[in-house]
Amino acid sequence: MIVKTIKVDQLARVEGEGALKVVARDGVVQSAELSIFEPPRFFEAFLRDRMYSEAPDITARICGICPVAYQMSAIHAMENALGVVVDGPLRDLRRLLYCGEWIESHTLHVYMLHAPDFLGYAGAIEMARDHADIVRRGLDLKKAGNAIIALLGGREIHPINVRVGGFYRAPRRRELQPLAEELKRARDGALATVRWTAGFDFPDVERDYEFVALRGDGEYPLNQGRIVSSRGLDIAAAEYDEHFEESHVEHSTALHAHLKARGAYLTGPLARYALNAASLSPIAREAAREAGLGSVCANPFRSIIVRAVEVLNACDEALRIIDQYEEPDRPAVDLEPRAGVGFAATEAPRGMLYHRYQLHADGKIADARIVPPTSQNQPSIEEDLKIFATAWLDLPDDALRHRCEQTIRNHDPCISCATHFLRLDVDRGG
Amino acid sequence: MARIRPRLAVWKFASCDGCQLSLLDCEDELLEIAGEVEIAHFLEATSASVEGPYDLSLVEGSVTTAHDAARIQEVRKQSRFLITIGACATAGGIQALRNFADVREYAAIVYARPDYIQTLATSTAISDHVKVDFELRGCPISTRQLVETISAFLAGRKPQTPPHSVCVECKIAGNLCVMVGHGTPCLGPVTHAGCGALCPSYNRGCYGCYGPMETPNTPSLSVWLSKLGMDEDALRRVYRTFNANADAFREESERHDR
Known part of the structure; x- marks a missing residue:
């Protein structure tokens, strides 16, 4: 029997610390493990006995890459528990803030973490030596996303202006106008990004994923929507626990989520696109068509194009919100603490983020549950590795290792979210 | 002849990644910084890694495992200058709330199999383990202060980060x-x-x-x-x-x- 092991002890260009181990026997991959060894920080434990109003700022610290996603899931879940619906301009401002995070986080992944794989560089700084203009374009695009978060949230990382019920201060209309100018340039940069990524060489592979994403009411999903899947799931966030479960595996400090009925599923750009492409803005839909994406994209390597399309859509959506913005009468609605349970799922850049809180009558948190996108995607990432690596076993070790790392980076895993990240360990038995 | 640039390393301990992301958030200065220093180890940004020693190490995150307590000693040995970035590295971070509780109870709340989890009872600042040359505050740090700190290091002067309230x-x-x-x-x-x-x-x-x-x-x-x-x-x-x-x-x- 020929045994082959490929290992990567520390994955680079991912958020957090993780490792990878692939074991093959006689040319067939037996196991593929994405180990997450980022040390646990126990958020769900120390959230207990904190006030409901503290959850947005505390959970933001789960992830410095997508703090807005944590703040949004937390506020929606708390408002659900308190029986409040926030609508009108405050809802639009939340969508605008989330657009900023999508632009910033996706652009970081497209230009700095993922594109170097396709163009043969160790990272964006190395890539800049040969492609300075392109890297500059990426940095400008990322900066436009950050500009939205900084203006609306106070700062790019761990914004301070978000609260349950609304904001501490709502921006004046005239404050948003300079953003519009920057976003018009960013929209051009995003369109160029779609065309640039569409020209990369992609391995010709497809996977039969069950896609899971929110579906908005005629809008591309960000803050709200029903949880739907490509195999017929259609539920409210409050029903999440009935249909999904988490398990704890020894090689990971992250929990793995599964659909109780069918097992592994995929959330994130590919899933959102497959389930919501019709809700993209006309310019983003046209760019996707031109890039040859079709109505469903099941090749995870091509997720970089879908991310670029989503950046374009977010720039367009942000411009629409700024154009139609009317200043709210008050920056936040009034809230009364009460006992109850609240649920919310929102779309973080890398996939669906579910929060559930149980509150005491005085507004203190009795129980918290958070399921980040990377926990949900981890079983599918491991299946990708298992399926793809079998075809690549004859490649030299370095090339095989690189392909495996790329397979993981396709899904923009955030190990800080899922707890922590990655070593590649390929065991081919030879 | 090529100039010898100081070697910069970025290290991660228990954290959210936000403070090291601040370096990538310096969109206007990043390529210039990369011209002034050799980015020798920065896993979040590049898979290329150069062996130590390093002239300047930026350390993010707190110490929460026995493995990390040993690793920070190695980082210190490899680093001429060691600067902590952010509240986790400087004070233990939000995860230091375990210091006021029983970490075994915490693990049982979050994980079905707490026996799979290896962790220390406390989350501690880097300065509780090794000598730190400078501490940059904030959750997260300010990109402006980060650029100032790197510039000050390159110029061989003390960073200007006012200590007032x-x-x-x-x-x-x-x-x-x-x-x-x-x-x-x-x-x-x-x-x-x-x-x-x-x-x-x-x-x-x-x-x-x-x-x-x-x-x-x-x-x-x-x-x-x-x-x-x-x-x-x-x-x-x-x-x-x-x-x-x-x-x-x-x-x-x-x-x-x-």
């Missing part, structure tokens, strides 16, 4: 005092400057994410906060967030422990 920054910004003006509790009087009085500029009280300033008068502030309606429990929680294990905040929170 957030109150001074409010005065500079011309903000109305949120405590005096509308009775909003604020940690500004005891919190280290650096954010530019961000929260008060958004009509919100400071929540202390830059940690305590030098010699803060926290007992006095607590008297004012209780006059604004905060009970003992709220006082304990307000000091017990992202810099909970910084001495001044820890001691003050313990004064309000039931």
Whole structure:
């Protein structure tokens, strides 16, 4: 029997610390493990006995890459528990803030973490030596996303202006106008990004994923929507626990989520696109068509194009919100603490983020549950590795290792979210 | 002949990645910085890694495992200059809330199999383990202060990061005092400057994410906060967030422990 092991002890260009181990026997991959060894920080434990109003700022610290996603899931879940619906301009401002995070986080992944794989560089700084203009374009695009978060949230990382019920201060209309100018340039940069990524060489592979994403009411999903899947799931966030479960595996400090009925599923750009492409803005839909994406994209390597399309859509959506913005009468609605349970799922850049809180009558948190996108995607990432690596076993070790790392980076895993990240360990038995 | 550039390394311990992301958030300065220093180890940004020693190490995150307690010793040995970036590395971070609780209970709340989890009972600052040459405050750090700190290192001078309170920054910004003006509790009087009085500029009280300033008068502030309606429990929680294990905040929170 020929045994082959490929290992990567520390994955680079991912958020957090993780490792990878692939074991093959006689040319067939037996196991593929994405180990997450980022040390646990126990958020769900120390959230207990904190006030409901503290959850947005505390959970933001789960992830410095997508703090807005944590703040949004937390506020929606708390408002659900308190029986409040926030609508009108405050809802639009939340969508605008989330657009900023999508632009910033996706652009970081497209230009700095993922594109170097396709163009043969160790990272964006190395890539800049040969492609300075392109890297500059990426940095400008990322900066436009950050500009939205900084203006609306106070700062790019761990914004301070978000609260349950609304904001501490709502921006004046005239404050948003300079953003519009920057976003018009960013929209051009995003369109160029779609065309640039569409020209990369992609391995010709497809996977039969069950896609899971929110579906908005005629809008591309960000803050709200029903949880739907490509195999017929259609539920409210409050029903999440009935249909999904988490398990704890020894090689990971992250929990793995599964659909109780069918097992592994995929959330994130590919899933959102497959389930919501019709809700993209006309310019983003046209760019996707031109890039040859079709109505469903099941090749995870091509997720970089879908991310670029989503950046374009977010720039367009942000411009629409700024154009139609009317200043709210008050920056936040009034809230009364009460006992109850609240649920919310929102779309973080890398996939669906579910929060559930149980509150005491005085507004203190009795129980918290958070399921980040990377926990949900981890079983599918491991299946990708298992399926793809079998075809690549004859490649030299370095090339095989690189392909495996790329397979993981396709899904923009955030190990800080899922707890922590990655070593590649390929065991081919030879 | 090619100039020999100082070697920069970025290290991650228990954290959210936000402070190292701040380096990538310097969109206007990043390529210039990369020209002035050799980015020798920065896993989040590049898979290329150069062996030590390093001239400047930026350390993010706190020590929460036995493995990390050993690893920080190695990082120190490899580094001529070691600068901690952010509240986790400087004070233990939000994960230091375990220091006030039983970590085994915490593990049982989060994980089905707590026996799979290897962790220390405490989350501690880098300076509790090795000598630190400079500490950059904030949860997260300010990109402006990060660029200043790297520039100062390259110029061989001390970084200019004023040690006064957030109150001074409010005065500079011309903000109305949120405590005096509308009775909003604020940690500004005891919190280290650096954010530019961000929260008060958004009509919100400071929540202390830059940690305590030098010699803060926290007992006095607590008297004012209780006059604004905060009970003992709220006082304990307000000091017990992202810099909970910084001495001044820890001691003050313990004064309000039931």
